Structures are given as C-alpha cells and as structure tokens.
Amino acid sequence: EKMTSSRLIGPVAIDPNEQALFDAPLMALAQKSGGDLRKLLSAFFSFLDRKTDFYFVPHPDDPPESIKMGFREGDAEKLLLASYRQYPLRRMPKGVSNGKSGSAVAAPVAKKKTEPKKAKESTVEKNEDKGSNAATPAATVAVEKQTKEADIKTKSNNNNSAENKIRLTEEGKQIPVGNGGCSTKRKVTYHWTQTIDEATIVLPVPESTRGRDLSVDICTSSVSIIWKQSKEVILEGDLAAKVRKDESTWSLEGGALVITLDKLQKTWWKNVIVGDEVIDTSLIDSKRKVSEYDDATQGAIRKIIFDQQQQQLGLPSSDEILGVKPQIPPLPKGVEYIDADTFKQSKVSK
Known part of the structure; x- marks a missing residue:
C-alpha cells in the first residue's frame, strides 16, 4: 500500500x-x-x-x-x-575540493558562526571596563552592523566577479547563461535564467534579510521589490512579457531573493526587465527533456525513438510487434495511393 x-x-x-x-x-x-x-x-x-x-x-x-x-x-x-533551495550553497576553501584536506570543510562554517559571538564578547568586556551600563545593546548593534556590512561587501565582490564573466556577441548582446543573463545597469546587479515556461530572477540581499523586511509586488506586467523600512527600491520595472501573477512566487534562499515568474505565453525573452541588457536569443538552448512533456507526448516520442532504433537494427517496429496496422490517412478527392513497386517502375520508364 x-x-x-x-x-x-x-x-x-x-x-x-x-x-x-x-x-x-x-x-x-x-x-x-x-x-x-x-x-x-x-x-x-x-x-x-x-x-x-x-x-x-x-x-x-x-x-x-x-x-x-x-x-x-x-x-x-x-x-x-x-x-x-531550503539550504544555501557553501563555497569550499581553496584546496579542499581537490582532496588536500579532510577536515577543512567544517572549519570555515564553524568560524563563520563563532566570529560574531567573539566580537560581541570583546565589545562587552571593553564597555564594562569603562563602567558603561548599556554595553550589551551597544555590542549587539555593533555586531549587527559589522555583519550586514560584511554581507553587502561579499555580495558586491560576487557581483563584480559575475560582471567580469559576461561574454558578448559581436552585436553587443550577452551570450546566454542558463538561457538568461546578468543586468549591471541598476543599483543592484541581478542574474536571471529562463525556461520556455518560467523566468527566474536572483537578487543578492544581506544574509540577515527576512521576508517581513521586503515588499515584493509581482503584477501581470511589472515587478517591484522595496525595503519596507527605508522605502528604498531594490528592483522595479516592466516585465518583458506578461506573467501569471497568482502562479509566480518569491523566496529568500541563502542571501538571495529568488523570484520565479510563470510566463503567460511560452516564448523566449531577450531580457526580463524592459530596458536592461539583452541576450542573443538565437543562442538559447531550446531543447527540452522528454520528461518535461505530458504523458501522451512522452509516449509518442519514446515510440519514435524505439522505432528508429529497431529500423537501424533491422528489427520490427512497435506496431509490427503489437500487430497494429498503420492507419492510412484519407486522401483528397482525385488522389490515390500507389504501391512502392509501381512507383519504382514509373521512375524507370521516365
């Protein structure tokens, strides 16, 4: 069961x-x-x-x-x-991925978690020596500020690295990565990818960001992301094409805001936000996996592949194995079928 x-x-x-x-x-x-x-x-x-x-x-x-x-x-x-996507990707230190160290993987994670605590303890001790009664709140604010600044600096470095990897065609269009691209025109650099059905925007945000900190508004033809507290706009603009508002989603995943847009029409976009850098859509990998189609289409595709393999091996097709006679579609009036031998003879006589 x-x-x-x-x-x-x-x-x-x-x-x-x-x-x-x-x-x-x-x-x-x-x-x-x-x-x-x-x-x-x-x-x-x-x-x-x-x-x-x-x-x-x-x-x-x-x-x-x-x-x-x-x-x-x-x-x-x-x-x-x-x-x-519940769990963020963790960048391994240099040398660990090729097996040079067996215990170095866990060390950076532990260090990352304990460093803010040490900073807090150090600040508290310093303030206590001065006789300050507000040591703990001051230390907390200092640590939060340092953490946020470190997060922003890390994201900035990642964005600069990404910008350096952008490749352009002779026409100045971006060569698609993940069938999408990277926009550097705005205050925050973002990446986007797409399939024939969806487009996904990935925006860097501080690690400490919570859902309640953001105002994300996905409309049929536009998108808007704003910090609730400061009213600062992170990303705002018209979409390249219409989307299904109710089927589009957003989530926070490991220091990134991920927005998934459900396309209304199955088309390839040259950019996700109107006015931003465009990709060369002629270089998009438009191939789809068989599993992405509905059951009926999957069955038809697998049947064609099987029959082609059988034909190459000189073996019977699936219809012949099952004893199914091929269905001959009706012809227009005045047109009739002729067998292969008659066709060959007519070509020879000509």
Missing part, C-alpha cells in the same frame, strides 16, 4: 529532535552507498516511486476537491526544488 503525501508543495521545517531521528537511518544509507550520492538519491526516489504517491498524477477529469492522492503535473517537481 502506498503512503499518501501532503498536498502542500512548499518546504517544511523539521524539529532538531525529529531531525536526529532521521539522521541515523540516512547516515546508514549514506555509508551503504559507499559515498556515491547518486546511489543514495536513486534509492530514495525509487522508494518514492514504489511506496508513495509522489509520481502519481490525478486524472484531469477528477474535481480538485476529491483528489486525495498524487500531485498536479509539475507540483512534485516544485516540491523537490523548494526542498533543495
């Missing part, structure tokens, strides 16, 4: 005590995989396929209120992506 998943497609936070219960079996599975995360992930998704309704898609004719199993098409992928 398959377990039924929750209908919610957003990520869920796990209590630390509950996380410890998950860690034990997951660690055992990680060790069982011999360090190959592909095996671990393959086993996990195989479990979801065999034991849950993660890969089930409700029948299109079923009313939404009666659906108790499965996910609407695309919702399972959204849940997967939202879960992945």
Whole structure:
C-alpha cells in the first residue's frame, strides 16, 4: 500500500529532535552507498516511486476537491526544488575540493558562526571596563552592523566577479547563461535564467534579510521589490512579457531573493526587465527533456525513438510487434495511393 503525501508543495521545517531521528537511518544509507550520492538519491526516489504517491498524477477529469492522492503535473517537481533551495550553497576553501584536506570543510562554517559571538564578547568586556551600563545593546548593534556590512561587501565582490564573466556577441548582446543573463545597469546587479515556461530572477540581499523586511509586488506586467523600512527600491520595472501573477512566487534562499515568474505565453525573452541588457536569443538552448512533456507526448516520442532504433537494427517496429496496422490517412478527392513497386517502375520508364 502506498503512503499518501501532503498536498502542500512548499518546504517544511523539521524539529532538531525529529531531525536526529532521521539522521541515523540516512547516515546508514549514506555509508551503504559507499559515498556515491547518486546511489543514495536513486534509492530514495525509487522508494518514492514504489511506496508513495509522489509520481502519481490525478486524472484531469477528477474535481480538485476529491483528489486525495498524487500531485498536479509539475507540483512534485516544485516540491523537490523548494526542498533543495531550503539550504544555501557553501563555497569550499581553496584546496579542499581537490582532496588536500579532510577536515577543512567544517572549519570555515564553524568560524563563520563563532566570529560574531567573539566580537560581541570583546565589545562587552571593553564597555564594562569603562563602567558603561548599556554595553550589551551597544555590542549587539555593533555586531549587527559589522555583519550586514560584511554581507553587502561579499555580495558586491560576487557581483563584480559575475560582471567580469559576461561574454558578448559581436552585436553587443550577452551570450546566454542558463538561457538568461546578468543586468549591471541598476543599483543592484541581478542574474536571471529562463525556461520556455518560467523566468527566474536572483537578487543578492544581506544574509540577515527576512521576508517581513521586503515588499515584493509581482503584477501581470511589472515587478517591484522595496525595503519596507527605508522605502528604498531594490528592483522595479516592466516585465518583458506578461506573467501569471497568482502562479509566480518569491523566496529568500541563502542571501538571495529568488523570484520565479510563470510566463503567460511560452516564448523566449531577450531580457526580463524592459530596458536592461539583452541576450542573443538565437543562442538559447531550446531543447527540452522528454520528461518535461505530458504523458501522451512522452509516449509518442519514446515510440519514435524505439522505432528508429529497431529500423537501424533491422528489427520490427512497435506496431509490427503489437500487430497494429498503420492507419492510412484519407486522401483528397482525385488522389490515390500507389504501391512502392509501381512507383519504382514509373521512375524507370521516365
């Protein structure tokens, strides 16, 4: 019997005590995989396929209120992506990624977490020596200011590095990266990517930013992001094309504001905000994975691929294996089919 998943497609936070219960079996599975995360992930998704309704898609004719199993098409992928984006990417120190040090990975993380605390303690001790009664609040403000300045400086360095990597065509258009580009015209440099269905904007923000600090307004034809406290505009402008407002989302992920826009029409955009730098859309990788199509189209594509392979090997096609006769479409009046032999003879006689 398959377990039924929750209908919610957003990520869920796990209590630390509950996380410890998950860690034990997951660690055992990680060790069982011999360090190959592909095996671990393959086993996990195989479990979801065999034991849950993660890969089930409700029948299109079923009313939404009666659906108790499965996910609407695309919702399972959204849940997967939202879960992945819960945790920020961590840049490894130089030399660690090529195996020079086995313990250096954890050190930078610990250092990053403890440094603000040390700064706070140091400031408090200094103020106490002077006899100040307001030492702790002053230290806290100082630490918060230092942290925010460090965050902004880090983002600025990252943006400068990104700007240096922008490549242009002879016409001065950006060569697409992730089918999108980078805008440096505005106060805050942002990156964007796209598929035929969606466009995603990634804006750097301080690590300490909370959702309540921002006012994000996604309209059908425009977008606006403003700091609530200072009313300072982070990004504002008209979109390259219309989007579905209710299907578009935003989230904070590891020092970045990520805005996902659901395109109303399936077209490739040259830029995401009108007036910003454009990409060369002729260089976009427009190929789609088979899994991105609906079930009927996937079946038709796989049938064509199978038949082509069978033909190359001199083996029967899928229709011949199943004993299905090919359907001959009706011809216009006055036109008729002729067999291959008759066609060859007519060519020879000419």
